[in-house]
Amino acid sequence: MRFIKTGILLGSIFLSLASAWGSSAGDLLRDLPVQQGGRVKPYDSFARESLKLLYGREKFGGREAADVVLTWLLIPEHWDDAQFVQVRHSGLREALKLDKERIYYSPKELFLNERVGLLIQEMRTKLQAQEKLNPYFQAVQTLENQLSLYHGIKFGQALLVAPDPAGDTWLAVARLPAPLGEKFATMTKAFIKVVTAEAEGSSAKADLGPLQAAVNEFRELARQQAPEKYGNDRKIKTEVHLNTFHPFMWSWIFYLVASLSLLGASVNRRRSLYIVGWGAAIVGFGLHTYGMGLRSYLLGRPPVSNMYETVVWVPWGTMILAAIMEWKSRGRIYLLVSSLVAVFCLILTDMAPSVLDKTLSPLEPVLRDNFWLTTHVLVITLSYAAFFLAFALADVQLFYFLRDEKRFAAKIEETNKAIYRAIQIGIILLGGGIILGGVWADYSWGRFWGWDPKETWALIAWFGYLAILHGRLVGWIRQFGMAVSSVLSFSLVIMAWYGVNFVLGAGLHSYGFGAGGVEYVSAFVALHILWVVYVATVRQSRLRTNQQSA
Amino acid sequence: MKWLDRIYRILISVKLAVVVILVLGGLSAIGTIYESRYDAEYAQKLIYHSPLMYFFLGLMCVQLIMVMIDRWPWKWRHSPFLLAHVGIIITLAGSLVTRYWGLDGTLSLSIGEKGHQVTVNDRQLSIYASFDGQKFTPIAERTVDFLLNPPSDQPVEFRLGDDLLSVFDYAHYAYQKQEIVASTSEFDGPGIRFQLQNDNVNISRWLFLGRGQGQDLADLGPAQVVLTDSPYKKLGQNTIVFHFASPQRQADYEIRNKEGKVLKSGELTEGMSIDTGWMGLQLRILRFIPQAKRQLTYEKREQPSPATVSALRVKFRGEEHWLGSNSVLRLFTENTAYVVSYGNRRVSLPFDLTLKDFRVGRYQGTMRAMSYESDVLTNDGNQVTISMNNPLKHQGFTFYQASFQEDESGKPLLSVLSVNRDPGRFWKYLGSLMVTLGAILLFYDKSLKRWAKEKAPGEMA
Structure with missing residues (x-):
């Protein structure tokens, strides 16, 4: 129990640090509900996602997204010339004949660029013909999204802030009925006052009182429009907490x-x-x-x-x-x-926001409310967890082989058992998960097995690990072989986990598809293959010298 | 019988088992690459259901049986091993049953429609004949698989009276192209192919007025080009208007700025070239056909796209024709009219199903579907709602909500149900359960390794 107490103590220190950070004008607006992407979300999420789409990050010049995005609406003349719209695709930058020294451009130079419109038109033609977009046209699509979102926010059309009693789509800032519109204006005026005071750097904290009052008044009036549509307060607050914490x-x-x-x-x-x-x-x-x-x-x-x-x-x-394994085996690895x-x-999830999109988004119909769906994905990903453990253990074990096989014999023996155990668990989980996936497919689509790439690659990974266990049984694979094959066969898991969605990009599991990061993942796999080859070569030559000297 | 003994030794060896497992994995991996490059049908036919795949799956079953025979007489401690191995065999057998005796297809119904025709994946070529042009009777019907048996190797022939219809070529992926060609009918409207070009831009497009169509428009973002037979008034964009006068079969052009001011105008002729005055764009009239019609042609492609279909080429009376999937071809002789249709085979259900209503739920403020469901009426008068993950089971068939089609305004047109009958289901579930149970027990059975050592001392080395 001692270390649990230590943990709790450490935890509370960090938590108090986290909450002690200062507040700003945007903070007060964070939990205003807005509608976007098929759900009600806090303005904070809207602002973060918008800024991330345009600028690639959730902060701009040290300012929070909640502050920044509202000023697109309030002082667009400043932003029209600010170089903050990110164009990452070098081919696209070239096609648009943009300044090569930069990757951030001002909305004005993009809107005035005659080629932008033509490229977007070309991209739309492709979409209409249902063609798959290549990375270049995906970049065009991103650019279109960036520009139309900026344009929409600037003209008060994209920010939907109050439910419409008559319809499903909320009212945009530009279309607010008079009393609500006035309240919104009061709120933004108070906001500007606070922001200006902050910008002037007056050491005394700006008075947040009027802004707070205006926000509350606006919120209450907006809620009265259609209280049942205004979202769940607790969920909104929780989401802001998740964003900020x-x-x-x-x-x-x-x-x-x-x-x-x-x-x-x-x-x-x-x-x-x-x-x-x-x-x-x-x-x-x-x-x-x-x-x-x-x-x-x-x-x-x-x-x-x-x-x-x-x-x-x-x-x-x-x-x-x-x-569990450490606890039960008393092992220390x-x-x-x-x-x-x-x-x-x-x-990784923090560093690669464009590949690993953390936006909370609603689900495709086939994925909703399903027990088998959840179970099969949970079980299969748990098997990935076990194989990941086996992989990392083997990675570490290769160090022992590289240093001195004899001296670390005990360590190697211990990790080897661990790898074996982890692979066993992985095989059971993956086998079970594949079958549960079959049950789900049968339940949702009426077929147990359809050679869908995602399920096929899960099966291939399963075959791979099964081959390892059988190879071990006949003595083809021993300690070193176990380490090597555990590292190599994890590539199969990476293929099933990431590759099918991001490299093959085919099949029924298309709701999980994405783009990007292929070069990094390939490098990860390649580095590990090199690492295995390196250790194997060093070990071989060492064994040969030992034989000769013996 | 030394060789028999040797074969037996090889079959029960775990080493061969490892090889077979690796081969199966390798084949499956190739299959997924095929699917990604081509499509699911291609991968299924050429890999997953190929003789090679079946051979290795069969070999695996033989091995599993042999190893079990080898362990005879079985003891209680063998049960996990037996469970896992028998489970695999039963699962595979169940899959085979599904493949040969099961049904997997789709049933599309519009609201209010009653139907029993299920479309399956197999392709079928049917020919109908008529002597009076009114009543057509089927004269030939054949299930064909041109992907596995390309007609370019072995043409498929049908005798139609004194003539021969021969399918001589097949494109698994053909891009359906509409060409605009000159027509002889005076009811056909004009077609104009223009080009806009400067240092950065080069666009060429067709504009075409079909029968009864008054306007065709190419929106190029900053500018638009319009072909019309009546006055065009819309402002707000740089516009080129081609105005077609039907009685004279002539056209003229106008280049307008955003405010609608006419910058240039004149008579339109094929091959003419004008400076538009915007961004140095040059307008060229590549083709001008006063009487034009659309014509379907197909072009072979190496890889699929959503716009490709499979298509055949047939020869009849010395003439060659394209026939795309799920379409028909009309052929005529002096006294007979033939209709040749190529497309998915249809299977009749023993009962009708009526779609009473169809609903789409959407995520708030978007067009994204959140859920969709069909109210159907079965032949025994029950009304049931089928939704995602809530299928209808009826007389041995299961109906799943698969997808739907909607028009541009989002009004649902068709509900697509997936229809399924799977006599192998029980065996697949039983087998899977046994494998899972066996695998769990196997790894908790500590005596296993000792026992394996006793049994195969040579292999444990």
């Missing part, structure tokens, strides 16, 4: 502390470090669970329906499996390795 960031920080402590403990064998490691891992895990819990609450379903959500969920599974896996995955 960043549970997954705190989680990986704790996991990082955990891995460092556990690494230290395995080097100098200090029990106190080991306990700190466990404590940090537990806090990290708690935050991790908390974050996923928030998402599940907001979405009303388990968070496993897109790439971002599975990249968050898989390390969660790895942590659980590793903690599982938790260390799984913390590293978790740090890696969670940092």
Whole structure:
């Protein structure tokens, strides 16, 4: 129990740090409900997503999205000339003959660029012909979305702030009926006052009172339009909390502390470090669970329906499996390795927002309300978690082989058992998951197995690991072979997990499809193959010298 | 019988099992690449249901059976191993049953329609004949698979009276193109192909007025080009107006700015070239056909796109014709009219189903579908609602809500139900359950390894 207490203590210190950060004008607006993308969301999410689409980040020049996006509406003349619209595709920049030195351009130079309109038209023609867009035209599509969103916000059409009693679509700022419009204007005036005061850097805090009052008045009047459509207050607040608190960031920080402590403990064998490691891992895990819990609450379903959500969920599974295994076997490798896996995955979700889209979005009809769907995805991704653990363990084990096989014989034996165990668990979970997937397909589409690429690749991965276990049974694969094959066969999991959606891009699981990151994932796989080859070569030549000297 | 013994040894060896597993995995991987490059049908026919795949699946079953025989007499401790292996065989057998005796197709109904015709994946070529041009009677019907048996190797022939209809070529992916060609009918309207070009832009398009159509428009973003037979008034965009006067079969052009001011105008002739005055854009009239019609042609493609269909080429009385999937071709002799149709085979259900109503629920403020459901009336008078994940089971068939079609305004036109009968279902579920149970027990059975050692000392090395 000691390390649980340590963990709680560490946790509360960090939490108080997180909440102590200052507030600004936009803070007061954050939890105003707006409608976008088929759901009611807080203005905070709207602002973050908009700024991310245009600028690629959730902050601009140190200012929060909630502040920035409202000023597009209030002082567009400033923004029209500001270079902040990101055009990432170099081919597109060239086609538009844009200044090569930059990747950010002002809305004005893009709107005035005669080629933009023509390219968008060409892209639309392709869409009408139902052609698959290549990355270049995907970039054109992004540009169109950027420009139309900016234009929509600037002219008060894209920001839907009050429910329409007569229809499903909410009223845009530009179409608010008189009393609401006035309230909105009062609110924005108060907002500008505060922002100006902040910008002038007056050391005394700007008076937020009038803004707060205006926001409340607007909210109440908007709610009166159609109270039942105005969204669930608690969900709105929770979503703002999820946006501002960043549970997954705190989680990986704790996991990082955990891995460092556990690494230290395995080097100098200090029990106190080991306990700190466990404590940090537990806090990290708690935050991790908390974050996923928030998402599940907001979405009303388990968070496993897109790439971002599975990249968050898989390390969660790895942590659980590793903690159980570490606890039961008294081994000292599982938790260390799984913390590293978790740090890696969670940092990834923070670093690659364009590939791993964390937007909370509504589901395709076939994915709604289904027990089998949830179960099969949870089970299959848990198997990925087990294979990820086996992979990372083998990765670490290869170091022992590289250093000195004899000296670390005991360590190698221990990790080998761990790898074997993790693969076993993975095989059972994956096999079960594939079958559950069949049950779901049968239940939803009326066919148990249809050679859909996603299910086929899950099967291929299963075959791969099955071959390893059988190969081990006949002595083809021993300790070193186990490490090598565990690293290599994880490529199959990466293919099933990421590759089918992002590389093959075919099949019925198209609701999870995305684009981007292929070069990084390929590099990840290639580096590991190189690593395996390197260790194998060094080991071979060492064995040969040993034989010769013997 | 030394060789028999040797074969037996090879079949029960785990080493061969590993090889078979790897081959199956490899084949499946190739299949997914095929599917990504081509399409699901291509991958299924050429890989997943290929003789090679069946051979290795069969070999795996033989191995599984042999290994079980080898362990005879079975003890209680063998049960996990037996469960897993028998489970795999039963699952595969169930899949085979589904493949040969099951039905998997779609039933599309518009609201109020009663139907029993299920479309399945197989293709069928049917020919109908008529002597009076009114009543057509079927004279030939054949299920064909031109992907596996290309007619370019072995033409498929039908005797129609004294003539021979020969299918001599097949394109699995053909791009359906509409060409605009000169027509002889005086009811046909004009077709104009123009080009707009400067240093950065090069666009060419057809504008075409079909029978009874008064206007055709190409919107190019900053500018638009309009072909019309009546005055055109819309402002707000740089506009080129081609005005066609039907009685004279002549056209003239006007180049207007955003305010509608006419910058240039004149008579339109084929091959003419004018400077529009906007961004150095040059307007060229590439073709001008006063009497034009659309004509369908097909072009072979290497890879599919949503716009491609499969298409055949047939020869009849020395003339060659294209015939696209799910379309018909009319052929005439002196005394007979033939209709040749190529498309998905249809299977009749033993009962009718009526679509009473269809509803689409949408995510608020968007056109994105949130849910959709069909109210159907069965032949015994029950009204049932079929929605996503809530199928209807009726007389051994299961009906799933698969998708729907809507018009541009979002009004649903058709509900698409997936129809399914699967006699192998029970076996697949039973087999799967056994595999799972077996695998779980297998890994918890500590005696397994010891037992494997006793049994195959040579292999454990």
